[in-house]
Amino acid sequence: MTETAKRSLRAGLRWTSLRLRLVVVFALVALTAAVSASAIAYWLNREAVLTRTQDTALDDFHRQMQDTAAALPERSTKDDLQRAAVRMAGNSLGYSVLLVDERERGKPIVGYSDLDRFTRADVPDSLREQVVRKQAAASGEEREYRLFWQRTSLADTPYLVAGTRITGGGPTGYMLKSLDQERQDLNSLAWSLGIATALALVGSALLAQAAATTVLRPVQRLGDAARKLGEGKLDTRLVVSGTDELADLSRTFNKTAGSLEKKVADMSAREEASRRFVADMSHELRTPLTAITAVAEVLEDEADSLDPMIAPAVHLVVSETRRLNDLVENLMEVTRFDAGTAHLVLDTVDVADQVTACIDARAWLDAVDLDAERGMMVRLDPRRLDVILANLIGNALKHGGSPVGVRVRTEGEELVIEVRDHGPGIPEEVLPHVFDRFYKASASRPRSEGSGLGLSIAMENAHIHGGDITAANSPQGGAVFTLRLPRDAEKLARRDGPDDEDDRGGQGTRERNEDGAT
Structure with missing residues (x-):
């Protein structure tokens, strides 16, 4: 793999990574917002649905207890309780009724509206204890019985169970209202909210993709231009469009590239002039140096016959001439390397x-x-x-x-x-x-x-x-x-x-x- 291909691969990985981070951030924000909104909507709707169904059933049951159960004779028979229970349950709300009375202490009689759906065993003990216990009246002087309710689950089906007792003597009544329809409605609502959340997540990902493309395309162009500039293509420029921050960055890049191109051109011209000067100088010096070297070698050969006062000077001239010749040759060699020749x-x-x-x-x-x-x-x-x-x-x-x-x-x-x-x-x-x-x-x-x-x-x-x-x-x-x-x-x-x-x-x-x- 060539170096250019490696750089392109690294650039692609960085570009993909940044895009991935943008998409993930957008998706997380959208997911958080959608889940929060869906959870709040589900909770509010759940409470509204259950409270409406519950209040309607409890109000009707309390009214039926006051109108039907309170009208029973003081010593009601099982048949009386049975007929009253069936009458109380015979409405459009669809709850079952259970009436309990005592003819003698410890010998209760029970009337059912539907024995297959609701019996005394279905009434929670905690609810039964509260129903038969007298409560303080608002004035604090009298004691009365109140209506109590709770939500329970029987055979994996949610129910509303409520009970109360007739104040002043009379039977104790219990009702059982199925909440399965409400559960189905809430499940449908949850599915709808889940689908809406998924759609919001997909939409946010698409928006993030579009936003990332809009932001990253100029950044990628800027990165490619900077890479070309680093490779020595100093005439690289960006096409500037718009007035946003990325456009300002592109303009700054173009100004910087222009200034750098001018400075590099000036430096290259000075460097080329310096190399040419050294090369020309070295070439010009070779001819006189060759002559001087030849003369110096002749003087060195005759040094022993010269005046002892002059001989050291001759040796010095020969040595320095060789050093100068050496320096010129080295400078020419260095110039060749610098010039790439x-x-x-x-x-x-x-x-x-x-x-x-x-x-x-x-x-x-x-x-x-x-x-x-x-x-x-x-x-x-x-x-x-x-x-x-x-x-x-x-x-x-x-x-x-x-x-x-x-x-x-x-x-x-x-x-x-x-x-x-x-x-x-x-x-x-x-x-x-x-x-x-x-x-x-x-x-x-x-x-x-x-x-x-x-x-x-x-x-x-x-x-x-x-x-x-x-x-x-x-x-x-x-x-x-x-x-x-x-x-x-x-x-x-x-x-x-x-x-x-x-x-x-x-x-x-x-x-x-x-x-x-x-």
Whole structure:
């Protein structure tokens, strides 16, 4: 999967996640509101339905007790109670009646309106106790019987049970009113409210989807534009429409992108001018430097025959001329890397032979302990590997002294070359900067034999291969530089042509490759 596809996938996941959060929030709000409203509506309707049915039945039963049961003779028979119960239940309200009287103490007689539906066993004991107990009158002087009721369930069917007794003597009456119809009506209401809640939830999700699309589409466009801007497409702009906050954000983005494009263009122009100046200057200096170097070498050959007072000056001129030549060559190489014109010229080489050739060409055989097996074939740019090794080994010899240990091995698809010296090591505060250009480890010694570009050039040559160089201190003492390169750099080779003559020459000289960055 390409990096662009990965970014698109991550962006899609973030976009979906934000949309999901908006939908969930809308749905939760709608669900909470709908459930609360439905619960309140159900509770209010339930109380209204039950209270209306209950009050109607109790009022009618109380009236029937006063009109029918109170008119019974003082010593009523079972038949009298039976007829009165049937008469009291014979109305449109559909409740059953039970009348209880005592001819003698402990010998009750009972009249039923419907023995199959309502018997004394159906009357709760708590209700029976309240009905037969006299209650204080409102005046507090007399005691009377009152109407009591309660809701109960018989065979999973809800019922209203009520009872009262005739004050001043008379039978005790009980009624049983089925609330099954009311339960069915309330169940239908609950289903209706549940469906309404579900519809509200679906509607809120659709509204959330529409709102999320309206809000997230400009945000997605802004994210895509910011991503393109980060990829270097500085001419990216947003189409602005509307006057809301997102439109203001788009305008701000366009202004920022325009300002950034202008500043980057200015910086690029200045950087290009600086690179051109360094390259032109380096090229212009090469011709006079070549002549001066030739003259200096002639003077060096004749130094022994010169006046002893003049000989040190000649040696100084020769040394500084070589340093200047070294600096010019390094600057040209750095300029190629900065301009992106440095290329790989690949070849299949034996690493052990390549390292040996690098050491032998600079007469370092006596100062280097090489640990490398022959037959390790890799595909890379031999000249650039020579530049890397010369800088690393030369830096180790200069700052750590001999012997310098060079160990070559392979790890999977990587070539690993370790260069270790036995010097004092690198200060911890210096380690992060050893590959910086012109970095000097000691501020008190800004002038040294090297140009301060050697390790930087080595790192650039490692990067162009797709590799890297790390610096660390060995627990046994001394500094260790580890070079890691792919064993096959074919995929990284640029196919736009071979290196030019300047890029191929001048980097194998001993003096320049001995240069170190610290």
